[in-house]
Structures are given as C-alpha cells and as structure tokens.
Amino acid sequence: CSSGAGGASGDSGSGPIKIGFSQVGAESGWRTANTKSLKEALASDNGFKLTFSDAQQKQENQISAIRSFITQGVDAIVFAPVVETGWDDVLKEAKDAEIPVILEDRSVDSDPSLYTSRVGDDFEKEGETAGKWVADNFAGKSANLVVLEGTTGSAAANDRTTGFNQAIKGTDVKVLDSQTGNFTRSEGKTVMEGFLQKYGKSINVLFAQNDDMGLGALDAIKAAGLTPGKDIQIVTIDGTKDGLTALADGQFNYVVECNPLLGDKVAEVVKAAVAGKKVDKLYLAKDEAFDQAAAEKALPTRPY
Numbered sequence: 071c072s073s074g075a076g077g078a079s080g081d082s083g084s085g086p087i088k089i090g091f092s093q094v095g096a097e098s099g100w101r102t103a104n105t106k107s108l109k110e111a112l113a114s115d116n117g118f119k120l121t122f123s124d125a126q127q128k129q130e131n132q133i134s135a136i137r138s139f140i141t142q143g144v145d146a147i148v149f150a151p152v153v154e155t156g157w158d159d160v161l162k163e164a165k166d167a168e169i170p171v172i173l174e175d176r177s178v179d180s181d182p183s184l185y186t187s188r189v190g191d192d193f194e195k196e197g198e199t200a201g202k203w204v205a206d207n208f209a210g211k212s213a214n215l216v217v218l219e220g221t222t223g224s225a226a227a228n229d230r231t232t233g234f235n236q237a238i239k240g241t242d243v244k245v246l247d248s249q250t251g252n253f254t255r256s257e258g259k260t261v262m263e264g265f266l267q268k269y270g271k272s273i274n275v276l277f278a279q280n281d282d283m284g285l286g287a288l289d290a291i292k293a294a295g296l297t298p299g300k301d302i303q304i305v306t307i308d309g310t311k312d313g314l315t316a317l318a319d320g321q322f323n324y325v326v327e328c329n330p331l332l333g334d335k336v337a338e339v340v341k342a343a344v345a346g347k348k349v350d351k352l353y354l355a356k357d358e359a360f361d362q363a364a365a366e367k368a369l370p371t372r373p374y
C-alpha cells in the first residue's frame with residue numbers, strides 16, 4: 071500500500087475523482103437498477119468524473135475498457151466482472167499503475183491482493199435460500215425440477231448453483247435438467263420451451279437464477295397450456311418490481327432478493343481508497359426473501 075496522501079494516481083484532493091466503470095451489460099432489470107444506482111452515486115455533484123463503458127456481456131470488451139482506463143490515468147477503476155476467471159493480467163496492469171480497483175456486484179477468482187475491495191451480494195446464500203424453499207415446500211411430495219442458470223462462468227451463476235445444490239442435498243428433489251438462459255428474458259423463454267418439449271408435464275418446479283429468466287419462462291409455460299405458480303411452481307432471485315409483481319399475482323411462488331443498489335457504498339469505498347485509507351476486502355449488501363403475501367406488501371414502495 072502506498073502511504074502517499076491522495077493515492078498514487080490521484081491529484082491530491084483537488085478536482086473531481088476520475089472513475090472508469092466497466093459494467094457487464096444491460097441484460098436484466100437488476101442490471102438496469104444497478105447501473106442507475108452507480109451513475110447516481112458517482113455523479114459530478116458528489117465529486118466524481120465518471121466514464122461509463124457497457125461490455126455487452128463480453129469479457130474481452132471489459133479487458134479493453136480497463137486497459138483504456140489505465141492509459142487515461144483514472145484515479146480508480148470500478149468493474150462488474152462478467153465471468154469469474156481470466157482477470158489476473160489486467161488486474162496486475164492496474165496494480166502496477168497504482169490504480170485502485172473496486173469490484174462491484176460479481177467477484178473474480180484472482181488473488182485478492184490484485185484488487186482493493188468488492189461491494190456486492192452473497193450469491194451462495196441466495197441460492198441456498200432458494201434451495202431451502204424448494205426442499206421445505208416439496209417435503210413429502212415429489213419435486214421434478216428444472217433450472218435456468220445465469221451466464222456461464224459468472225460468479226452469480228456459479229455461487230447460486232453451489233448454494234442451491236447444498237440446500238437440496240439429501241432431499242428427494244430431482245433435478246431433471248439445468249441449462250443457461252444467460253440472465254435474459256428471451257433466453258429464459260427459449261430454454262424453458264425446450265425443457266417443456268423434453269419433459270412435458272412432469273416438470274412441477276422451476277428455479278430461475280434471476281427474475282428475468284423466470285418472466286421469460288412464464289410465456290413458455292402458458293403457451294404449453296400450463297398455469298405458472300400452480301402446475302409449475304417458480305422460485306427466482308433478484309426481487310425487481312417485475313419479479314415481485316409476478317409473485318404478488320400468483321405466477322411466481324418465492325423470490326429471493328439480490329440488492330442492486332450498491333452505488334452509495336461503492337462511492338464511499340472509492341473515496342476512501344483514493345485517499346489512501348484502508349478499506350475492507352468485502353462489503354456485502356443485506357438480502358431478504360419474499361412469499362406472495364410479502365411481495366404484495368413490499369410492492370408499493372419497491373425502489374427498483
């Protein structure tokens with residue numbers, strides 16, 4: 071750690087803090103809320119000068135965005151890594167340039183010494199909460215489950231799968247199939263159509279690793295002449311307004327929250343890091359879970 075006030079590349083407090091932010095993309099309602107939260111918190115009114123870059127779900131776009139932030143000599147880099155692996159080289163380049171890197175949302179599998187901090191949610195716990203709901207809700211009944219996974223290789227998908235599988239271990243829950251729907255509505259729909267063609271009416275529970283894929287699946291389920299929420303029970307993760315609306319309507323059965331409003335915490339950590347202050351390696355947001363009644367109550371004041 072450098073002990074110089076103002077951080078290695080900062081210009082010791084005068085003028086705005088220059089930030090480069092590489093976002094995953096615009097794949098989901100969660101992502102839209104997350105981008106808005108960061109743009110608001112890292113606004114010029116708060117003492118920042120933000121350069122925003124959308125990676126369109128591609129790691130190579132993120133790597134070149136980060137390299138260009140380094141060349142521009144930003145004071146800090148914020149990025150939401152689309153996948154977990156493959157970041158060591160570019161993180162080393164940022165470290166050599168003495169630019170603090172703050173991960174927001176998803177994590178990386180690199181050595182923690184290669185980045186300053188992460189602000190995000192506990193994906194494994196979210197998966198576990200979803201799995202526990204399936205296990206409890208289907209105790210004594212047979213559960214024939216299909217899974218719509220998030221983006222392959224993303225920390226959000228990897229950890230949710232791990233947590234979910236832990237929670238259903240040793241139960242009678244039968245996983246018929248599990249495929250990626252890339253966290254989007256359209257792919258959630260297409261993959262669910264395939265599941266329905268293959269397994270027909272034997273499917274009675276769906277775990278969608280985000281709201282959007284679950285919402286896409288609703289179309290496929292209705293088109294197959296089945297009633298979502300009844301013939302096929304549905305548990306999703308995120309807790310966006312659209313997700314909680316489907317829950318309050320009885321089309322979803324349970325939603326585990328993943329808080330996207332990480333902007334204020336990111337801004338605070340960036341300021342501290344640029345000032346050369348010590349920050350924690352990890353800041354986790356608090357998440358709850360909703361059943362249909364809880365969703366109805368929460369909806370009127372739901373911020374995203």
Ligand code: GYE
Pocket residue numbers: 097098099100101175176191226253279280281282307308328
């Ligand atoms: O659940 C999903 C988004 O990384 C937690 O990414 C995030 C996930 C979120 O596309 O909707």
